[in-house]
Amino acid sequence: MKTGTLYYGGPILTMEDHLPAPEALLVEDGCIADLGSLDSLKKQCSPLHTEYRDLKGKTLMPAFIDPHSHFSQYAHALLQIPLEDAKSLSQIQERIRSFLDLRRPSPGEWLIARGYDHNLLKERRHPSRFELDAAAPDFPLVLQHRSGHMGVFNTCALQRLGVTADTPSPSGGAIGKENGELTGYMEENAFLEYLKRVPSPDFQSLSSAFRTAQERYASYGITTIQDGMIVDEMIPLYKMLLEGDLLKLDLIGYPGAEKGRRFLEEFSSCTSGWGRFKIGGLKIFLDGSPQGRTAWMREPYLPDGFSSPGYCGYGTMTDEEVLSAVRLALDKKLQLLAHCNGDAAAQQYIRAFETAFAASGAASAREFTAPIRPVIIHAQLIGKDQLVQAEKLGMIPSFFAAHIYYWGDIHIQNFGMERASCISPAATAGKLGIPYTFHQDSPVLEPDMLKTVWCAVNRLTKNGVLLGPEERVSALDALKAVTINAAYQYFEESQKGSLRPGKRADLVILGANPLTEPEEDICRIPVAETIKDGESIYRNPACS
Numbered sequence: 001m002k003t004g005t006l007y008y009g010g011p012i013l014t015m016e017d018h019l020p021a022p023e024a025l026l027v028e029d030g031c032i033a034d035l036g037s038l039d040s041l042k043k044q045c046s047p048l049h050t051e052y053r054d055l056k057g058k059t060l061m062p063a064f065i066d067p068h069s070h071f072s073q074y075a076h077a078l079l080q081i082p083l084e085d086a087k088s089l090s091q092i093q094e095r096i097r098s099f100l101d102l103r104r105p106s107p108g109e110w111l112i113a114r115g116y117d118h119n120l121l122k123e124r125r126h127p128s129r130f131e132l133d134a135a136a137p138d139f140p141l142v143l144q145h146r147s148g149h150m151g152v153f154n155t156c157a158l159q160r161l162g163v164t165a166d167t168p169s170p171s172g173g174a175i176g177k178e179n180g181e182l183t184g185y186m187e188e189n190a191f192l193e194y195l196k197r198v199p200s201p202d203f204q205s206l207s208s209a210f211r212t213a214q215e216r217y218a219s220y221g222i223t224t225i226q227d228g229m230i231v232d233e234m235i236p237l238y239k240m241l242l243e244g245d246l247l248k249l250d251l252i253g254y255p256g257a258e259k260g261r262r263f264l265e266e267f268s269s270c271t272s273g274w275g276r277f278k279i280g281g282l283k284i285f286l287d288g289s290p291q292g293r294t295a296w297m298r299e300p301y302l303p304d305g306f307s308s309p310g311y312c313g314y315g316t317m318t319d320e321e322v323l324s325a326v327r328l329a330l331d332k333k334l335q336l337l338a339h340c341n342g343d344a345a346a347q348q349y350i351r352a353f354e355t356a357f358a359a360s361g362a363a364s365a366r367e368f369t370a371p372i373r374p375v376i377i378h379a380q381l382i383g384k385d386q387l388v389q390a391e392k393l394g395m396i397p398s399f400f401a402a403h404i405y406y407w408g409d410i411h412i413q414n415f416g417m418e419r420a421s422c423i424s425p426a427a428t429a430g431k432l433g434i435p436y437t438f439h440q441d442s443p444v445l446e447p448d449m450l451k452t453v454w455c456a457v458n459r460l461t462k463n464g465v466l467l468g469p470e471e472r473v474s475a476l477d478a479l480k481a482v483t484i485n486a487a488y489q490y491f492e493e494s495q496k497g498s499l500r501p502g503k504r505a506d507l508v509i510l511g512a513n514p515l516t517e518p519e520e521d522i523c524r525i526p527v528a529e530t531i532k533d534g535e536s537i538y539r540n541p542a543c544s
Contacts, residue, residue, distance in 0.1 A: 004028035005534065006045055008038045010055030011513045015062055015484045015498040025060060027505040030533035034501055058528050058543070059513040061479070062498055063223040063506040064449040065486035067398045067437035068337070068377050071227040071251060072237060073148070075213035077443040079201050081113035084146065088122040089131055092143070096135040110157075110198055111136060114144040114443070119291055119410050129154050129184025142198060147289035148444055150187035153194070158182060161194050172316030188288050189316055196233050206237070207246060214249050218538040220447050221508035221527040224486075224496065227253040228337065228377070228441075229283045232262040238277075247276040248537060252490055254283035254337050257325040271334070280490060281335030281372065284325045287315055287345035290380050290423075291407040293414060295342035297381065301414050313342055322352040326374075330356060335372045335491075341380045349376060350389050357393070366394040375489060378441070380423050381415070387425065391432045396489050398437040399424040399481075401456040402445055404468075408461030421468035426456055430477055435485040438478065453478040453514065454523035475514050475522060505534040511543050 008024040014035070022035035026045065034041055081099045086092045096113060105111065118126045132141050132154035140157035153161070165182055169175045173189030176182065186194060200206065217225050230238070230253050241247060253270075255263045260282070270279045288294025293301055296313040303309065317325075322338075329336035340346040353369060362368040376382065376390065379397035390397060401424045403411070411420040429436040438452045456478040459467050473481075487497025495504050511526040528543035529536055 004033060004045075005051045005053055006041055007053045007055060007060050007507075008041075009053075010057050011059045011516075012499065013059060013061035013479070013513070013515065014500065015480055016500055019500065022499075025499060027507075027531075027534045030505055030535070032499055032501055032503050032505050035499060055509065059510040060499075061508060061510065062483045062496065063508045063530060063532070064221045064482045065224040065490070065492075065497060066217065066222050066226050066439060066442075066447060066449075067482070067486045067489050068228050068375075068439035069226050069442035069447060070148075070229060071213065071217075071225050071442075072210075072230075072234060074216075074443040074447075075206070075209040076112075076201070077114055078209045078212055079112075079205055080144075081111065082115055083113050083143070084115035084117075086116050087120065089127055092116055092121075092127060093131065093135040096132070096141070100136060100139075105139065107138065109139060110160075111139050111141040112144065112198065113141065115146050116143055117146045117291070119407075126150070126185050127152050129158065129182065132184065140198075142195065144195070145289075145292060146444060147292050148441075149191070149289040149294055150185070150292055151191050151195070152184045153186065154184060157198075158184065161197055163194065171318075172314065187292070187294055188314075196231060200237065203240060206240065207244065210241065210246050211248075214247070215538065217249060217447050218530045218532075219527060219540070220449055221510070221530050222249070222447055222449065223506040223508075223530065223532045223537075224250040224252065224490070224492075225447075226280070227251060229260075229285070230255040230263055231259045235263055235266055238263070238267065242274060242277060245275070249276065249532065251277045252280040253277065254281055254335075255279065257282040257284045257328060257336070258321075279334075281337060282325065282329050283337045283339075284317060284322065285339030285377075286317055286322065286348055287313060287340060287342050290341050290403075290414060291410045295381065296344040296348075297342040298344045298347065298383075299419075302416055304414070312344065315345060315348060317348075319348060319352070322348055323355055326352045326356050329372050329374075330369075333371050335375065337375045337377050339377045340382070341378045343381050343383045343386060346376060346379065346382045346386050346390075349374075350386060350393065350395070353393050353395070354389075365392050369394040373489065373491065377439075381419070382425065384422070384425060384428050387429055387432055387434065391434050396435060396437065397429055398439050398489065399426055399429075399456075400441055401426065401438045401478075402440055402452045404459050405451075405455045405462060406445065408465060408467045409463045412461075412465065412467075422471070423468070424456070425468075425471050426473050426477075426481070427471045430473060435488050436481055437486045437489050438481045448523075449482050450510075450514065450525055450527070451523045453482065454519075456481070457519050457522060475519060479514060505531060507531040511540075 024038040141154040176185030287296035484497035509529040530538040
């Protein structure tokens with residue numbers, strides 16, 4: 001007789017096309033033991049050693065899988081000054097002062113604030129270092145833009161980092177200057193490079209933040225998470241995570257192809273897994289942010305009064321550097337993720353694989369790339385012609401579909417309605433047979449999978465504009481993007497992403513069925529419970 005937990009009494013969504021909807025599901029030893037009718041499964045179970053879980057009308061389905069986020073940054077964000085809802089520069093200053101009054105940091109302690117969006121500020125611009133100095137003159141302070149691609153340092157921070165008016169901007173980045181003086185603003189490679197030099201919080205604070213971060217992901221029904229850009233400076237952090245046994249969710253990490261090589265060597269055994277952590281591959285980023293107007297485009301942005309005529313954004317790596325990363329991934333048989341928001345960046349990535357394939361003498365491009373399943377991260381403005389190329393190369397676009405709601409109105413301003421309507425072209429990818437995925441790029445957004453599903457199904461902006469109705473997808477296809485397709489992206493489709501005997505019992509119980517609820521209400525469905533390897537790790541008290 002089998003023992004374990006028997007779920008019944010509500011819809012069970014398997015995400016398997018060819019399996020009939022079961023009445024019940026049996027979990028045993030952390031895996032799915034069987035699915036079928038309630039009577040047949042009851043007959044297999046030992047009444048004394050089986051927990052019977054009546055769903056009471058709630059919906060059971062595979063737990064969500066995060067195809068792209070930055071877990072360590074999300075944890076760090078919990079220790080930082082939140083600015084997501086700031087509507088003016090004065091509000092930013094007020095939040096910083098309030099933090100200082102409440103927390104009373106030690107003299108000279110580094111302060112990090114995150115989440116401001118210049119598009120949403122009354123002044124419609126980035127703060128200056130002088131405005132930050134007025135709020136925190138005696139502390140080194142950095143503000144991170146919500147996109148993560150740009151930010152502002154105050155004067156004390158610039159001095160600590162050794163940045164002067166004579167410091168040159170690096171390739172693929174910019175250090176802001178006006179009339180020969182530093183403004184404090186930096187973007188892309190410049191901002192990311194100096195942000196890495198900001199000291200980390202203490203061990204105790206970080207340990208607590210990493211636990212809380214995992215609880216947050218679990219509260220959204222997620223049991224597999226990603227750290228989407230690991231650099232060598234994070235080696236001590238990962239030693240803390242792994243040696244302290246702090247991981248309760250499965251974590252898949254991607255060291256930088258150049259700036260994470262020492263990490264890859266240090267944790268080489270993790271390519272096959274270490275506890276709940278494994279190295280999934282390598283990461284590069286090829287451009288910036290469309291709402292920040294640094295995404296690299298084939299056609300110019302619309303004029304905004306600041307950019308020069310014909311401005312198309314810019315890339316962050318040369319063609320030779322991208323091709324080198326592609327060859328490294330192919331040689332080591334490691335998956336390669338590339339951040340590509342703009343269509344020019346996507347073309348650079350596609351072109352590098354086409355070049356590598358042509359030089360290989362392989363008969364089929366898809367078979368050539370099959371061992372590494374290359375991923376196009378964000379793919380915001382990828383062209384439909386490029387999706388055809390991507391399909392031939394076996395590339396997987398992971399769309400940041402929530403952009404439609406959160407920044408769709410900004411995209412209309414930056415690109416015009418025609419181009420903005422084509423962002424995150426998931427329906428086109430689906431018609432081509434591409435197993436696309438969806439993500440939130442946390443901490444840019446909370447890892448709210450059902451909100452992302454809602455965005456992809458409805459394609460409404462904050463102002464209520466229907467953006468590209470022809471690219472809407474069904475609720476079922478959107479759910480597959482964050483379950484079975486996401487498992488495929490990670491080469492884990494045999495273990496996760498659907499409900500089938502033998503797969504791991506990573507499950508989520510939802511307060512309602514997203515396939516039968518009105519499409520406009522999908523984002524309101526609560527996560528009632530999250531189950532990892534058969535064990536409950538999150539329960540929503542409002543759904544008990």
